[in-house]
Amino acid sequence: MLLRGAELLDPEADAPGAGSLLLEAGRIAARLARGAATPPDTLEIELSGLAVAPGFLDLHHHGRVIFSDAADLDLALSHDAMTLARHGTTAFLATTVSLSAEELPGIVTRLAELISSGARKDGAHPLGIHLEGPWINPNAAGAHSPGGIRDFDDAEGEEIWARAGGSIRMVTLAPELPGAARLLIRLEQLGAIASLGHSLAPAELVTQFVTRGARHVTHLFNAPGPRRSSPHG
Secondary structure (H helix, E strand, O other), X not given: OEEEEEEEOOOOOOOOEEEEEEEEXXXXXXXXXXXXXXXXXXXXXEOOOOEEOOOEEEEEEOOOHHHOOHHHHHHHHHHHHHHHHHOOEEEEEEEOOXXXXXXXXXXXXXXXXXXXXXXXXOOOEEEEEEEEOOOOOHHHOOOOOHHHOOOOOHHHHXXXXXXXXXXXXXXXXXXXXXXXXXXXXXXXXXXXXXXXXOOOOOHHHHXXXXXXXXXXXXXXXOOOOOOOOOOOO
């Protein structure tokens, strides 16, 4: 298949430019200049006046997942995948909210089963799980239920990692909570991204966590506290 004549928004190029993309087996095989010869038996689609961009990756998508119990997650995840694909997102992290210690294991188990099965062929591809909480600051909860927020506990964490089977790719945490430093170390061991969010941590502590391996911030400026000025301004 040839996508002909579009403006190509290539993040690796110096600037957008007109061209054509040759696709084979659903992947880009070549970028062709305008007027270049194409292989025989190629289906050509004219896209002059339109732009073509890489698919977006959504690292923080709640969708219907947060409104579903474990039994309904299959339909919820399918709905989210199809909806995201219609708007240009080709892969995403299924993102939870802060859940109680009784609810979280079942949700993680079922999400991990659905993601690892690879059975979903239509829509955006779920890359894994983003746990947004429950290990966040209750005083910066935002829309999270206070009843689902708590300090990090090693035993709970190990149960969650075991149930996830490697599907957890990102965890949002507040660095000022008890146990957060141990959680940061464990996430690095698991190969998951530690994201700072829903936090009232002072700048010095945030800097320590970034230095030690935190690599992302969840909705920056939304739910963290304001900077406090010194008496001298």
